[in-house]
Amino acid sequence: MKMIYLDNNATTRVAPEVVDAMLPYLKDFYGNPSSMYEFARKAETAIERARTALAALLGADPREIIFTSCGTESDNTAIWATLRANPDKRHVITTRVEHAAVKNLGTFLSKNGYRVTFVPVDAKGFLDQDYLFDHLSHDTAIVSVMWANNETGVIFPVEEIAAQVREKGVVFHTDAVQAVGKIPIDLGRNAIDMLSLSGHKLHGPKGIGALYVRKGTRFSPFLIGGHQEAGRRGGTENVASIAGLGRASELAAANLHGEITRLRSLRDALETGILERVPNAIVNGDRQNRLPNTTNISFEFIEGESILLMMDELGICASSGSACTSGSLEPSHVLRAMGVPFTAAHGSIRFSLSAYNTREEIDYVVDRLPAVVERLRELSPYWEPAMACKGRA
Amino acid sequence: MWEYTKKVKDLFLHPKNVGVIEDPDGVGEVGSMACGDALKLTFKLDEIKRIKDVKFQTFGCASAIASSSALTEMLKGKTIEEAEKITNDDIVAYLGGLPKEKMHCSVMGQQALEEAIACYRGKPATEKPGNIVCECFGVTDVEIRQALKSHHLTGLEDVTNYLKAGGGCGNCQEKILEIISEIHGLATSAEKTKPQLTTLQKIHLIEDTLAREIEPALAKDGGGIDLIDVDGNRVLVKLRGACSGCKVSKLTLKDFVEKKLRELVVPELVVEEVSE
Numbered sequence: 001m002k003m004i005y006l007d008n009n010a011t012t013r014v015a016p017e018v019v020d021a022m023l024p025y026l027k028d029f030y031g032n033p034s035s036m037y038e039f040a041r042k043a044e045t046a047i048e049r050a051r052t053a054l055a056a057l058l059g060a061d062p063r064e065i066i067f068t069s070c071g072t073e074s075d076n077t078a079i080w081a082t083l084r085a086n087p088d089k090r091h092v093i094t095t096r097v098e099h100a101a102v103k104n105l106g107t108f109l110s111k112n113g114y115r116v117t118f119v120p121v122d123a124k125g126f127l128d129q130d131y132l133f134d135h136l137s138h139d140t141a142i143v144s145v146m147w148a149n150n151e152t153g154v155i156f157p158v159e160e161i162a163a164q165v166r167e168k169g170v171v172f173h174t175d176a177v178q179a180v181g182k183i184p185i186d187l188g189r190n191a192i193d194m195l196s197l198s199g200h201k202l203h204g205p206k207g208i209g210a211l212y213v214r215k216g217t218r219f220s221p222f223l224i225g226g227h228q229e230a231g232r233r234g235g236t237e238n239v240a241s242i243a244g245l246g247r248a249s250e251l252a253a254a255n256l257h258g259e260i261t262r263l264r265s266l267r268d269a270l271e272t273g274i275l276e277r278v279p280n281a282i283v284n285g286d287r288q289n290r291l292p293n294t295t296n297i298s299f300e301f302i303e304g305e306s307i308l309l310m311m312d313e314l315g316i317c318a319s320s321g322s323a324c325t326s327g328s329l330e331p332s333h334v335l336r337a338m339g340v341p342f343t344a345a346h347g348s349i350r351f352s353l354s355a356y357n358t359r360e361e362i363d364y365v366v367d368r369l370p371a372v373v374e375r376l377r378e379l380s381p382y383w384e385p386a387m388a389c390k391g392r393a
Numbered sequence: 394m395w396e397y398t399k400k401v402k403d404l405f406l407h408p409k410n411v412g413v414i415e416d417p418d419g420v421g422e423v424g425s426m427a428c429g430d431a432l433k434l435t436f437k438l439d440e441i442k443r444i445k446d447v448k449f450q451t452f453g454c455a456s457a458i459a460s461s462s463a464l465t466e467m468l469k470g471k472t473i474e475e476a477e478k479i480t481n482d483d484i485v486a487y488l489g490g491l492p493k494e495k496m497h498c499s500v501m502g503q504q505a506l507e508e509a510i511a512c513y514r515g516k517p518a519t520e521k522p523g524n525i526v527c528e529c530f531g532v533t534d535v536e537i538r539q540a541l542k543s544h545h546l547t548g549l550e551d552v553t554n555y556l557k558a559g560g561g562c563g564n565c566q567e568k569i570l571e572i573i574s575e576i577h578g579l580a581t582s583a584e585k586t587k588p589q590l591t592t593l594q595k596i597h598l599i600e601d602t603l604a605r606e607i608e609p610a611l612a613k614d615g616g617g618i619d620l621i622d623v624d625g626n627r628v629l630v631k632l633r634g635a636c637s638g639c640k641v642s643k644l645t646l647k648d649f650v651e652k653k654l655r656e657l658v659v660p661e662l663v664v665e666e667v668s669e
Contacts, residue, residue: 301426
């Protein structure tokens with residue numbers, strides 16, 4: 001059975017070109033980039049080449065890039081580094097729909113001496129910007145707003161927000177893990193101070209991330225150690241993965257515009273195909289202002305984990321915002337923040353596409369999914385009106 | 394990803410006895426769409442009062458569907474008196490096991506069965522006894538007490554796995570912990586003849602309790618605890634991370650650490666924090 005991988009917001013296939021770019025640094029050039037001989041210089045050169053490639057993808061200066069181990073480390077670094085550099089400020093603003101890397105750090109901070117404001121969203125997933133600006137104060141150290149939401153794909157106007165936040169002299173950070181490589185980003189043209197990204201979301205390897213820190217931003221290191229990354233992040237560099245992220249950045253930059261158009265049309269075919277064939281299916285989040293590769297659809301009256309496991313039998317990989325798949329007993333915090341009713345939140349499925357998906361795959365899913373939904377609805381007590389108990393004995 | 398047994402997967406993909414029986418002798422409905430799972434069970438008896446036909450409809454995950462399907466298979470041919478004896482443990486055994494986080498799926502089966510039998514006996518839709526503790530999932534103190542006793546549950550996590558209580562907003566977790574210590578407090582006073590511990594045994598037990606009961610709870614808030622010394626009944630500790638310097642650390646020590654140690658080691662212990 002062929003696998004159809006539609007879970008690219010979770011992770012992506014490592015591009016074969018990326019693997020090729022990494023292998024020399026795993027097999028042959030194992031030198032420590034900090035060492036003082038020609039052999040080690042090869043590793044150092046690879047890192048700087050990757051830094052330049054990633055900076056080009058972001059419209060940044062290579063010196064503004066810090067390599068980290070993952071998106072979560074980048075997010076934690078951005079927020080902690082700013083709080084430590086501004087010890088007199090005790091207020092943080094973020095949103096109710098952030099990824100756990102920012103959301104749970106926010107909750108932690110709120111229990112440990114900081115005030116944290118979580119900005120709400122509306123039914124379409126749009127941020128309440130007035131609420132955000134109303135809460136900015138002299139005490140605010142940092143505002144952290146994700147660029148695009150991982151579950152719905154909804155894009156936030158981070159560039160506009162950053163400009164207004166800068167006017168108040170507050171640092172602006174964005175978790176752009178889902179945006180980098182999927183939509184154009186040009187840090188030379190906006191006021192974003194810090195930006196987090198992760199390698200494995202753009203066909204790079206897992207275990208590598210980066211944090212962009214605009215020149216002049218006050219920064220106190222999060223990982224304290226050696227002089228690596230200009231003293232801003234201690235720890236021997238993950239040379240092979242950095243080389244991989246560099247190659248992935250080159251590929252993303254080269255393919256970006258073509259892929260946006262192609263992915264959007266594939267995603268739309270998937271979405272309209274499903275909506276036409278399945279009754280009581282609802283798209284979560286705004287359908288215009290979102291990532292070209294993502295759709296989040298709720299199938300009413302059935303539960304997400306069941307849908308995923310039945311799709312798995314057909315070789316289709318996706319993810320769900322249902323309680324049973326979240327590891328807790330409550331459905332997705334993003335859908336709840338949007339006010340999606342429980343009836344729909346438990347049955348939500350996210351499909352996220354990549355450059356490797358084909359029209360044939362989308363047609364297969366559109367062809368097979370309706371039967372899965374129908375089968376589970378036959379099992380569901382909510383699909384038909386309830387019957388009252390009469391009593392017999 | 395959940396580790397489901399072959400039986401669970403099989404009953405999920407090929408569920409048996411799906412549907413609703415027309416004109417049933419008993420109907421049991423539990424759960425709700427808000428809770429994330431729900432089960433409707435209907436059965437019909439034959440002339441000699443055995444369950445001739447039984448059907449289910451389930452809204453929920455794979456293990457909820459498999460648990461319901463298993464229950465219907467187990468019920469066929471049984472008298473009401475025999476059916477009444479089926480517990481969620483029997484459903485779990487039939488399935489060859491369930492992940493502990495999914496125990497509530499089997500509990501839902503037992504609850505639907507109880508309700509269907511009550512319905513058959515003409516006592517439909519009685520109010521649940523007790524007071525609601527968990528608002529998110531509508532779980533009462535009576536249900537929590539029963540589950541604690543019949544399944545020998547010891548911690549909050551167990552209660553959540555079995556009944557879902559405390560797994561939503563989390564506001565009722567304190568109340569559940571109170572019920573747990575109440576039940577286990579009763580149990581310990583009943584067995585007053587606890588053997589005297591040697592100093593070494595006492596230290597081991599303190600270490601064990603800190604590691605198993607206390608450290609994980611503190612770690613959730615980014616803190617931790619180190620045992621420095623035990624001097625008679627004085628337990629000297631040091632709080633780490635977020636807990637140290639935290640204004641509520643005194644409260645944590647007395648209300649949580651000391652209470653737990655007294656409950657699980659010896660009631661005479663006094664916990665003191667060592668300063669730098």
